[in-house]
Amino acid sequence: MSKKTQQISKWKRSIAVIVCVLSITITGHAFAKDMKDMTGRVVAVPDRVQTVYAVSPPETMLVYALDPTLLAGLNFPLRGCEKYIDTHTLNLPVIGGYFGQGKTPNKEKLVKLNPDLVIGRKSNPMSEKFEQFLAKFNIPIATIIIDRLDQYPEAFELTGAILNREARARKLADYTRATFSQVSEKTVSIPTAKRVRVYYAEGNDGLYTESNGSIHAELIPLAGGVNVHDQGTVTRYGRDKVTMETIIAYQPEVIFVEQPVFYDKIYSSPGWKSIPAVKNKRVYLIPKKPFNWFDRPPSFMRILGLKWVAQTLYPDLFGLDMQQECRDFFHLFLQKDISPEDAAQLMSSAQ
Numbered sequence: 001m002s003k004k005t006q007q008i009s010k011w012k013r014s015i016a017v018i019v020c021v022l023s024i025t026i027t028g029h030a031f032a033k034d035m036k037d038m039t040g041r042v043v044a045v046p047d048r049v050q051t052v053y054a055v056s057p058p059e060t061m062l063v064y065a066l067d068p069t070l071l072a073g074l075n076f077p078l079r080g081c082e083k084y085i086d087t088h089t090l091n092l093p094v095i096g097g098y099f100g101q102g103k104t105p106n107k108e109k110l111v112k113l114n115p116d117l118v119i120g121r122k123s124n125p126m127s128e129k130f131e132q133f134l135a136k137f138n139i140p141i142a143t144i145i146i147d148r149l150d151q152y153p154e155a156f157e158l159t160g161a162i163l164n165r166e167a168r169a170r171k172l173a174d175y176t177r178a179t180f181s182q183v184s185e186k187t188v189s190i191p192t193a194k195r196v197r198v199y200y201a202e203g204n205d206g207l208y209t210e211s212n213g214s215i216h217a218e219l220i221p222l223a224g225g226v227n228v229h230d231q232g233t234v235t236r237y238g239r240d241k242v243t244m245e246t247i248i249a250y251q252p253e254v255i256f257v258e259q260p261v262f263y264d265k266i267y268s269s270p271g272w273k274s275i276p277a278v279k280n281k282r283v284y285l286i287p288k289k290p291f292n293w294f295d296r297p298p299s300f301m302r303i304l305g306l307k308w309v310a311q312t313l314y315p316d317l318f319g320l321d322m323q324q325e326c327r328d329f330f331h332l333f334l335q336k337d338i339s340p341e342d343a344a345q346l347m348s349s350a351q
Helices: 003-027 057-066 107-113 128-136 149-162 166-187 244-250 260-266 301-313 322-334 340-346
Strands: 032-036 042-046 052-054 117-121 141-144 197-201 254-257 283-285
Touching (some): 057 149, 322 340
Parallel strands (some): 052 117, 254 283
């Protein structure tokens, strides 16, 4: 090799080193790839994401389903979930997040943890200032859209691609699509006049609910039911206030209850005795372990919740073995094997 060739090779090596150093300085990582998130934005994410902070509970739970070891922190403490959540996650620091009622993340904690990536949701109230704040620390943010349940397959697959968890993401997406098909194939044939009229009772007195079109009550129409509260206001936070007279006029055939304290007293409360759902013992407390199956937060657990609601509304039509469905779901999504007794306990009020 000539002296000139050796000099050129030396320059090339020097330039490569400089480019590598600049890459680390600018992105915080030696390598990055451009990925398009669900809003269409191109985001430069590390080739190998090792830690993730998610801005609100639905995104946190989605990352958990893909790989719980990736989570850098939680939005709120997970209490009473020891049987269903891995120990690593239970011991994570609580960073907070944007999930209504003015809640915001603890930025100091977030910077200290220095996650490789932040996952946000298009509809949560992340501010432009928050994204600018993350940019100062070279922390990229990818946004997903998971307000409707049918958006979950794409969200699993996209997030799985970003996190290099494609195979697992495909399994979760396939299960979700199969659940939609399984439910819709049966509910499509139910005549409008024979669809079960449903009231979703929220709050300690059962006098808060969700209107048609609210993501908080999405499972009712998806499972073939009719949400009796079709005149209310749809807001992001929800919880439309109604009166006892309104519910009596609605005459719901089934009531799904959010709060145990209300479930414990609904059958003995004089005002509710004339409601068909109460007279016919068709009031059901929504399972909440490890996360709510119906709403608040509206997580991937609603995929199992869809089966539970459909089976509850139309037991003869679906004929599902919900204990087995529950165990299969926990095995796949939560990577936990639970006993038939555990599954029965989770759905105890629906027996």
